[in-house]
Amino acid sequence: MTATMPAGVATARDLVGPAIAAATERLSQDVRPVVSYHLGLAGLDGQPSRQPASGKALRPALALLSARAVGAPAERALPAAVAVELVHNFSLLHDDIMDGDTERRHRPTAWSAFGVGPAILAGDALLALAHDLLLEGPAPQGMWASRCLLAAVQRLIAGQGADLAFERRDDVTITECLDMAADKTAALMACACSIGAIYVGGPAATAMALAGFGAQIGLAFQLTDDLLGIWGAPEVTGKPVRSDLRARKRSLPVVAALTSGTDAGGDLAALLASPDPLTESELVRAAELTDEAGGRKWVEAEADAAMASAKDSLGEAEIPDDVRAELSGIAEFITARQW
Numbered sequence: 365m366t367a368t369m370p371a372g373v374a375t376a377r378d379l380v381g382p383a384i385a386a387a388t389e390r391l392s393q394d395v396r397p398v399v400s401y402h403l404g405l406a407g408l409d410g411q412p413s414r415q416p417a418s419g420k421a422l423r424p425a426l427a428l429l430s431a432r433a434v435g436a437p438a439e440r441a442l443p444a445a446v447a448v449e450l451v452h453n454f455s456l457l458h459d460d461i462m463d464g465d466t467e468r469r470h471r472p473t474a475w476s477a478f479g480v481g482p483a484i485l486a487g488d489a490l491l492a493l494a495h496d497l498l499l500e501g502p503a504p505q506g507m508w509a510s511r512c513l514l515a516a517v518q519r520l521i522a523g524q525g526a527d528l529a530f531e532r533r534d535d536v537t538i539t540e541c542l543d544m545a546a547d548k549t550a551a552l553m554a555c556a557c558s559i560g561a562i563y564v565g566g567p568a569a570t571a572m573a574l575a576g577f578g579a580q581i582g583l584a585f586q587l588t589d590d591l592l593g594i595w596g597a598p599e600v601t602g603k604p605v606r607s608d609l610r611a612r613k614r615s616l617p618v619v620a621a622l623t624s625g626t627d628a629g630g631d632l633a634a635l636l637a638s639p640d641p642l643t644e645s646e647l648v649r650a651a652e653l654t655d656e657a658g659g660r661k662w663v664e665a666e667a668d669a670a671m672a673s674a675k676d677s678l679g680e681a682e683i684p685d686d687v688r689a690e691l692s693g694i695a696e697f698i699t700a701r702q703w
Contacts, residue, residue, distance in 0.1 A: 376425035434566025441560035523548025553582025580674035621659030
């Protein structure tokens with residue numbers, strides 16, 4: 365499946381990129397090289413990157429659109445968009461350490477290049493910097509935006525904690541997995557979809573409708589991401605093929621397969637219970653069993669259902685038609701990435 369990047373996302377990346385680079389200049393000299401490398405602003409040698417390896421900028425694009433949704437110019441919400449992206453990268457820095465991932469965006473992860481300690485501090489610095497940016501904004505909107513982001517971070521941490529706990533259990537349920545995804549991924553997406561409107565002082569009802577839309581596309585995003593974690597092409601994901609199976613992650617396709625009551629699900633459970641590292645042939649077999657047990661089909665159906673709910677929430681929001689179309693385009697992009 366092929367997806368085309370919405371024009372609004374590319375525009376947001378062009379707008380937010382320089383603002384992020386400027387914000388990182390506030391960081392200490394010890395932390396800044398790690399942050400700059402992780403964000404793709406510099407290489408391992410500290411020299412500026414000619415072609416920055418930036419992320420997709422989905423969350424900043426959503427934040428800017430939420431400001432436009434309440435009639436404000438996108439530029440007024442730039443600090444909010446930057447803050448959301450900084451918090452997203454705070455979570456990525458820490459996630460890479462917890463998951464033991466050695467590659468992100470086709471480069472060594474920050475912790476594998478600089479060490480665990482510096483990468484943890486870099487993530488902490490991004491979290492603090494994000495709230496500095498918001499609290500420097502207009503009062504009381506900047507404070508409200510900061511509280512919105514803090515609430516999302518609290519849920520993100522809870523979701524990540526559950527994700528780690530699942531790795532030590534063999535009785536994880538689908539409901540628990542969906543709750544974890546709602547916290548780990550959907551909460552920050554919901555914040556991104558509403559924080560711009562909050563930061564510029566938009567109506568609370570509109571911000572809430574946008575948050576509902578964001579929660580559903582965030583769930584669809586995580587569902588799709590879990591598919592990519594097994595069947596995604598490395599050139600798209602920036603990670604080795606079948607990386608989630610290699611790590612024995614209790615991702616949504618795996619849990620759906622394990623709880624399916626099928627022979628394939630039972631065979632998958634036995635394979636994953638092996639104490640030895642899975643060989644390449646075993647990883648291929650695990651992916652096949654997950655598919656045979658219905659894990660892939662179930663996740664695809666759930667992603668479609670989340671998208672339908674997102675469209676319902678968007679339809680209830682009183683926003684300009686062009687903004688509605690752009691938000692819908694980003695939502696479609698989220699579930700149309702390649703694998």
